[in-house]
Amino acid sequence: MNILVFTKRVPATQEEEIRVIDDGKKVDLSKVPFKLNDWDNYAVEEAVRIAEKAGGSVAAVSMGDAESDEVLRRAIAMGASDGFLIEAATERQDPNGRATLALNFLRKQALPFDAIFTGVQAEDDQFGSMGGILAAKLGLPFASMVIGIDTFEKDHVIVRRELEGGLQERVKVSLPCVLAIQSGINEPRYVSIMGIRKASKVERKVFKAADFQEGAENMIEVERWTYPPTRGGATMIQGDADNICKELLGILKEKGVFQ
Amino acid sequence: MSHALIIAEVRRGQFEERNLDSIGFCSLLGKQAVLLAPAGEYAIGEKSVDTVVRVAAEESLFLNPLNMITIIGKEFETRGKPDVIVFTSSSSGSELAAYTAGHFNLPIITDVSGLDKERSIFYKSYYSDKIFGEFRPAAGGPFVVTVRSGSFKEHAVEKPAAAGVETMEGLAFAGGRAFMEYVEEEKGEIDITKADFLLSVGRGIGSKDEIPAYEALAEGLKAVISGSRPVIDKQWLPKARQVGTSGKTVKPKVYLAMAISGAFQHIAGMKDSDCIIAVNKNAEAPIFQHAHYGIVGDANKLRDKLREILKG
Amino acid sequence: MSVNTARVLTCIQCGKCTGSCPESGKTPFNVRMIMRKKQFGRAVEEAIPWYCTSCGACTLRCPRDVKPSEVIIDLRSALVEDGQVPNSIQKALENTFVQKNPWGRSRAKRGEWSEKLDIEIPHVSETQSKRLLLTCCIQAYDPRCMVIPANVARILRKGGLEFGVLGEEEACCGNEIRRIGETGLFEELMEENIATFREYGVREIIALSPHCMNTLRKEYGNLGIKVSHYSESVAAMISQGVLKPEGSYDKKVIYHDPCFLGKQNGVFDEPRSILKAVPGLEMLEFSRSRETSLCCEGGGGRMFYEAEGTYERNSVVRVNEAIERGADVLATSCPFCVMTLEDPATEKGLAVKEVSEILMEVLG
Numbered sequence: 001m002n003i004l005v006f007t008k009r010v011p012a013t014q015e016e017e018i019r020v021i022d023d024g025k026k027v028d029l030s031k032v033p034f035k036l037n038d039w040d041n042y043a044v045e046e047a048v049r050i051a052e053k054a055g056g057s058v059a060a061v062s063m064g065d066a067e068s069d070e071v072l073r074r075a076i077a078m079g080a081s082d083g084f085l086i087e088a089a090t091e092r093q094d095p096n097g098r099a100t101l102a103l104n105f106l107r108k109q110a111l112p113f114d115a116i117f118t119g120v121q122a123e124d125d126q127f128g129s130m131g132g133i134l135a136a137k138l139g140l141p142f143a144s145m146v147i148g149i150d151t152f153e154k155d156h157v158i159v160r161r162e163l164e165g166g167l168q169e170r171v172k173v174s175l176p177c178v179l180a181i182q183s184g185i186n187e188p189r190y191v192s193i194m195g196i197r198k199a200s201k202v203e204r205k206v207f208k209a210a211d212f213q214e215g216a217e218n219m220i221e222v223e224r225w226t227y228p229p230t231r232g233g234a235t236m237i238q239g240d241a242d243n244i245c246k247e248l249l250g251i252l253k254e255k256g257v258f259q
Numbered sequence: 260m261s262h263a264l265i266i267a268e269v270r271r272g273q274f275e276e277r278n279l280d281s282i283g284f285c286s287l288l289g290k291q292a293v294l295l296a297p298a299g300e301y302a303i304g305e306k307s308v309d310t311v312v313r314v315a316a317e318e319s320l321f322l323n324p325l326n327m328i329t330i331i332g333k334e335f336e337t338r339g340k341p342d343v344i345v346f347t348s349s350s351s352g353s354e355l356a357a358y359t360a361g362h363f364n365l366p367i368i369t370d371v372s373g374l375d376k377e378r379s380i381f382y383k384s385y386y387s388d389k390i391f392g393e394f395r396p397a398a399g400g401p402f403v404v405t406v407r408s409g410s411f412k413e414h415a416v417e418k419p420a421a422a423g424v425e426t427m428e429g430l431a432f433a434g435g436r437a438f439m440e441y442v443e444e445e446k447g448e449i450d451i452t453k454a455d456f457l458l459s460v461g462r463g464i465g466s467k468d469e470i471p472a473y474e475a476l477a478e479g480l481k482a483v484i485s486g487s488r489p490v491i492d493k494q495w496l497p498k499a500r501q502v503g504t505s506g507k508t509v510k511p512k513v514y515l516a517m518a519i520s521g522a523f524q525h526i527a528g529m530k531d532s533d534c535i536i537a538v539n540k541n542a543e544a545p546i547f548q549h550a551h552y553g554i555v556g557d558a559n560k561l562r563d564k565l566r567e568i569l570k571g
Numbered sequence: 572m573s574v575n576t577a578r579v580l581t582c583i584q585c586g587k588c589t590g591s592c593p594e595s596g597k598t599p600f601n602v603r604m605i606m607r608k609k610q611f612g613r614a615v616e617e618a619i620p621w622y623c624t625s626c627g628a629c630t631l632r633c634p635r636d637v638k639p640s641e642v643i644i645d646l647r648s649a650l651v652e653d654g655q656v657p658n659s660i661q662k663a664l665e666n667t668f669v670q671k672n673p674w675g676r677s678r679a680k681r682g683e684w685s686e687k688l689d690i691e692i693p694h695v696s697e698t699q700s701k702r703l704l705l706t707c708c709i710q711a712y713d714p715r716c717m718v719i720p721a722n723v724a725r726i727l728r729k730g731g732l733e734f735g736v737l738g739e740e741e742a743c744c745g746n747e748i749r750r751i752g753e754t755g756l757f758e759e760l761m762e763e764n765i766a767t768f769r770e771y772g773v774r775e776i777i778a779l780s781p782h783c784m785n786t787l788r789k790e791y792g793n794l795g796i797k798v799s800h801y802s803e804s805v806a807a808m809i810s811q812g813v814l815k816p817e818g819s820y821d822k823k824v825i826y827h828d829p830c831f832l833g834k835q836n837g838v839f840d841e842p843r844s845i846l847k848a849v850p851g852l853e854m855l856e857f858s859r860s861r862e863t864s865l866c867c868e869g870g871g872g873r874m875f876y877e878a879e880g881t882y883e884r885n886s887v888v889r890v891n892e893a894i895e896r897g898a899d900v901l902a903t904s905c906p907f908c909v910m911t912l913e914d915p916a917t918e919k920g921l922a923v924k925e926v927s928e929i930l931m932e933v934l935g
């Protein structure tokens with residue numbers, strides 16, 4: 001089974017204070033460390049496991065700046081045999097643009113594959129759409145939120161999709177297909193620094209995004225970046241026991257965990 | 260006349276509540292709402308939309324993205340293209356929306372949580388929800404959105420007249436993907452990292468004897484029990500339930516911390532939870548610095564009161 | 572054949588290592604047995620190496636210089652390269668890779684403790700002495716431990732000793748990372764830190780944690796930089812009369828020797844002399860103190876990993892003995908010991924203080 005996995009290098013924004021600058025025109029990421037998108041880590045791990053079990057190979061593809069080579073090396077250290085970098089200086093804030101770039105690349109390079117994996121979403125733009133758009137443009141079957149790949153045969157896979165409230169659905173998808181992998185599908189192996197260094201010995205092929213730009217213009221635009229409505233410190237719930245309980249249950253209902 | 264096309268999410272015969280956000284979104288935009296819904300016996304608010312199109316495909320066919328493009332294609336033929344196609348921001352909604360946008364080559368903005376009608380912009384979360392981007396389609400023409408649950412439903416107002424009902428028949432679906440069955444969560448070894456709601460107990464509850472009452476409360480609230488390290492060290496709870504740097508890292512929708520002081524190693528394991536509610540006798544307990552809501556008081560007493568209320 | 576493999580062959584199976592090990596008997600961890608298996612090229616079960624707390628007792632007491640601590644690090648290294656690492660340790664390593672601290676806190680906020688202080692602390696490059704005060708990751712981010720660098724900074728300032736900090740340019744020293752067996756990551760941290768020290772011409776480093784001091788002194792190579800623990804500087808200031816404790820601290824204080832300060836680096840007297848200089852303080856000693864101090868089980872990656880199974884934690888044993896001996900306060904000079912001992916201590920109503928916290932209370 002030959003699997004292509006799209007991997008993205010993203011800013012690690014979980015711990016950081018992110019500032020908007022230039023009057024809302026830019027987001028300041030200058031002091032933020034970068035890393036492999038969490039969901040893509042799960043996708044690479046899943047692809048490598050399938051290749052280990054069923055035979056085949058995994059190739060990692062990344063669309064981004066030159067530093068994105070880092071995530072390709074990581075994927076190789078995890079077990080991918082090839083890495084492809086589609087280098088572009090500036091980041092696109094549009095899943096359509098990214099998907100079309102990928103589409104053009106895949107068509108021009110005629111890379112063979114049985115399946116394409118992406119992560120469900122990217123930690124930075126949170127669009128969660130690239131895989132679905134790419135699948136539709138390729139005319140391939142698609143399933144997202146894949147929390148388990150139960151069987152893989154020559155012509156189809158049977159996967160479980162994560163729905164809401166602990167429910168899953170089992171679907172049969174013909175090959176070739178595109179799957180968007182959900183976090184938690186597996187426990188990704190640890191990749192050591194020495195392992196990543198060794199991976200540098202495998203050649204990563206670099207391409208220029210400019211060569212695949214046909215029809216990949218942005219279809220959406222950002223007027224401005226701004227902050228979501230803020231919340232202060234802990235809101236203390238006061239009052240007598242009855243009141244506190246009522247308020248507490250109200251919060252639980254609002255959060256959707258209690259009916 | 261311009262209209263919005265809403266794709267209803269119906270799951271196991273239930274018209275999902277989050278459809279109200281799609282409906283509210285359209286009301287806010289001031290558009291006529293055409294609702295595409297699958298075949299089946301379920302209730303839609305009679306007056307919530309302008310037109311309901313009952314598609315001759317039962318829900319598992321309807322929710323299949325490969326089929327949805329055929330359904331929407333037919334709708335375009337019948338009524339012409341809408342101004343916007345609205346999906347829920349759920350597992351299926353997001354999947355359908357992306358595939359639809361790709362097939363019809365439409366702009367897509369996902370997880371919309373607000374809009375500014377005057378400026379024609381839609382608010383979308385970015386960078387671990389710390390930034391909002393004000394997005395809009397770059398050119399005219401139809402576009403796709405998914406709307407965040409809870410963001411627009413208060414705008415889903417009743418219309419003066421009942422919705423017109425239409426049908427869509429004669430659909431031929433291609434193969435490629437087929438629904439097989441639903442799978443319920445296995446009640447095996449507990450994985451606290453997958454729980455939506457964690458009720459976590461700390462050393463402050465006092466003794467192992469207090470645990471059964473917490474378990475009963477958790478059951479009543481449909482929460483999963485977890486604990487801080489001292490609780491596991493003392494064997495009041497098994498290791499699989501430990502939250503913290505030497506246990507598991509969790510990010511549930513709600514983390515209810517009962518009698519947990521908030522030591523650094525514990526906080527590291529749960530600080531990214533959507534909503535942290537802390538209960539502690541000590542108003543200075545460090546956990547309050549990380550909580551969204553705080554209650555200063557006796558956790559055991561609060562537990563008993565909650566159980567009383569749930570019973571009654 | 573690696574150096575460690577060669578050394579293992581000289582092991583005479585005397586069992587002193589197992590006899591000294593804080594994990595012996597109550598866990599499946601048996602150092603002598605591990606050395607035996609290595610002699611015969613037998614596999615060691617995957618879960619076993621993670622019990623080690625890196626206290627160093629086995630290496631210190633071995634009559635044949637087998638250095639079992641290093642053999643265990645080797646075993647862990649092999650597991651790390653294979654990707655077979657317990658989840659929580661994996662997370663700590665990945666956090667360190669991205670944010671240069673195992674807690675995964677924002678590197679940009681590493682220097683915040685010094686910015687919020689009532690005294691102004693310069694960047695080390697702005698000092699004459701190029702004396703660097705180095706914080707442990709946990710001291711930079713955990714509010715409970717943040718008082719340690721804050722206090723020491725104030726104490727050194729009172730004593731008129733010039734120093735500076737690196738703020739966010741500081742990266743984890745890598746002591747625990749090396750002990751976890753992630754050699755590649757340790758090397759990266761070391762290289763980055765050394766480059767930073769060189770850039771600013773750092774001449775002396777005062778470490779706030781014995782773990783940092785240990786690795787900088789013994790594992791960073793010949794830096795040409797003097798590395799000490801803060802207790803050494805502060806003890807000197809007190810004996811020179813530069814710091815004059817006043818007031819009274821009428822408590823019985825029992826001192827716990829941290830493994831990385833005490834047995835591994837021979838610093839026993841300085842923290843004691845600080846405590847003895849505190850007016851009104853009555854010093855008590857544990858039955859196992861100085862070289863035989865009982866490891867608190869916080870080191871060797873144990874902050875990030877708890878094995879299955881229950882057994883009495885050494886921290887509980889220590890707290891119980893402290894109470895038995897009538898101590899009001901359990902004092903120590905390592906943030907890991909503070910964290911590990913405080914949990915059971917609080918439960919039993921015993922206060923745990925870092926030595927600098929006690930001193931701070933009696934300096935005007």
